[in-house]
Amino acid sequence: MHNPIPRSVFRSLSICFFLLHIHATVAQETSNTIVAKTGDGIFSVLRKSGIHPINYYEQFLKLNADNIKNGSELIVGKEYILPDAPDSFKRTGVRIDTGEEVEAPIFNETELSLMNQKDTTLQNTVYYFVHSGGTESKKRFDSLTRQLANDLMVKGARVYLLEDSKIAAAISDSLSLVAKKEMYGNFSSAINKKYLRHKGAYQRVILIEDAFGPRENSVVRISHNPKSREGRQFASVLENVLRKNTSVPVKEKNEPNSFKDDASLYFANNLVPPIVILNFTDGSKPLQGGFNLKSEKKPLVGLLNDGILEDYSQLNFEN
Numbered sequence: 001m002h003n004p005i006p007r008s009v010f011r012s013l014s015i016c017f018f019l020l021h022i023h024a025t026v027a028q029e030t031s032n033t034i035v036a037k038t039g040d041g042i043f044s045v046l047r048k049s050g051i052h053p054i055n056y057y058e059q060f061l062k063l064n065a066d067n068i069k070n071g072s073e074l075i076v077g078k079e080y081i082l083p084d085a086p087d088s089f090k091r092t093g094v095r096i097d098t099g100e101e102v103e104a105p106i107f108n109e110t111e112l113s114l115m116n117q118k119d120t121t122l123q124n125t126v127y128y129f130v131h132s133g134g135t136e137s138k139k140r141f142d143s144l145t146r147q148l149a150n151d152l153m154v155k156g157a158r159v160y161l162l163e164d165s166k167i168a169a170a171i172s173d174s175l176s177l178v179a180k181k182e183m184y185g186n187f188s189s190a191i192n193k194k195y196l197r198h199k200g201a202y203q204r205v206i207l208i209e210d211a212f213g214p215r216e217n218s219v220v221r222i223s224h225n226p227k228s229r230e231g232r233q234f235a236s237v238l239e240n241v242l243r244k245n246t247s248v249p250v251k252e253k254n255e256p257n258s259f260k261d262d263a264s265l266y267f268a269n270n271l272v273p274p275i276v277i278l279n280f281t282d283g284s285k286p287l288q289g290g291f292n293l294k295s296e297k298k299p300l301v302g303l304l305n306d307g308i309l310e311d312y313s314q315l316n317f318e319n
Contacts, residue, residue: 032082036074045074049082050089050105050112059083089115092158093149098186099166106149106161115154123156125312126203128191128273130162132175137210138168144208147301152308158201160194162187177263184267195272202312204234205275207267219290220300223259223277231274237314238276238307239291245298246291278304 034045042060046053061068063081068074085091093106107115129148131141142161149159164183167175175183195203220242224235259265259277268275281290293300 033079034082035079036076038076040074040076042068042072042074044113045080046082047113047115048109049085050091050093050107050115051083051085052087052117055087056083056085089153093153094159095161095163096190097163097165098183098190099164099168106146106159115150117156118154120156121309122152122312124201125152125157126160126194126198126201126273127152127157127308128160128162128194128203128205130187130205130207132180132207132209138163140210141208144301148304148308151301151305155309158198160191162190180263181266184263185270188267188270192270192272202315203273204230204308204311205271205273207264207275207277208280209277210280218280218282218293220293221277221279221281221290223264223279225259225265225268225275228268228274231268231276233314234274234311235276237311238278238304241303241307241310242291245303246293 032049034049036045042057043053046056046060060080060083061072063083067078067080074080089107089112090105094103095106096103105112129141129145131138131145145161149161152159164186167179167183191205222235222238222242224231226232259268264277279290298306
């Protein structure tokens with residue numbers, strides 16, 4: 001008769017299998033390669049991969065020593081191993097499709113090659129940009145958030161753009177309450193997982209609601225979760241920036257709006273990080289609160305960028 005195997009052995013084996021699984025997963029994620037094209041050098045292939053060429057030049061040389069001529073020349077058509085670079089723009093700017101359950105870089109190779117790290121002002125920050133749904137308004141959302149993502153990433157921030165291609169494909173330019181809640185449930189689950197991964201960092205969610213046509217004559221209202229002190233502060237900072245740089249608000253208010261609609265509250269209550277909503281609506285109709293963007297002194301992307309930087313700097317000052 002065989003002696004029973006102690007539980008501690010089973011526990012140890014389980015831990016080993018778990019660690020091996022994690023190691024294999026990480027290896028799959030980090031062992032990226034690139035094929036050299038005509039005119040490529042080490043700097044250019046690293047830039048196209050969103051990797052800082054100076055920081056990872058030596059590592060690239062070591063990884064690919066057998067396929068480099070004359071000390072630094074690449075061979076056209078050869079596949080080269082890329083260094084594991086957690087701070088690469090490919091990995092700090094990610095588009096998450098909760099419908100297809102896939103993640104991909106926000107920017108392509110050409111766009112990545114043009115990005116340069118400016119500073120590390122936002123090195124410990126994570127921003128999640130979410131759209132309320134609708135095919136047409138999503139085009140405007142992508143234009144705005146891609147510009148913002150670029151500006152934030154070159155300052156060291158990590159940016160996630162969230163979408164649900166399955167739900168978006170089924171609607172034109174508005175979502176029912178049921179569909180919104182389903183989408184927001186998927187988004188909150190994805191965001192909360194990332195939040196835990198980046199625990200300790202400054203993290204904010206920005207939901208963009210855009211339900212009308214041209215933005216040239218639009219009004220933007222900023223709302224926050226009434227239960228969140230950090231969300232309220234973020235909304236106040238954004239409002240102050242807009243107040244200084246846009247035309248007189250449609251209706252002046254001392255405090256930013258708190259949102260009360262079911263879908264927004266559902267989303268906010270299921271999120272760990274603070275959230276603010278930017279609601280774009282038709283500027284030709286009178287509204288409660290909001291800022292008219294028709295005569296803004298500075299492009300909207302610049303204003304939002306300023307507000308984001310100011311909110312983070314205020315937090316650092318307080319700490």
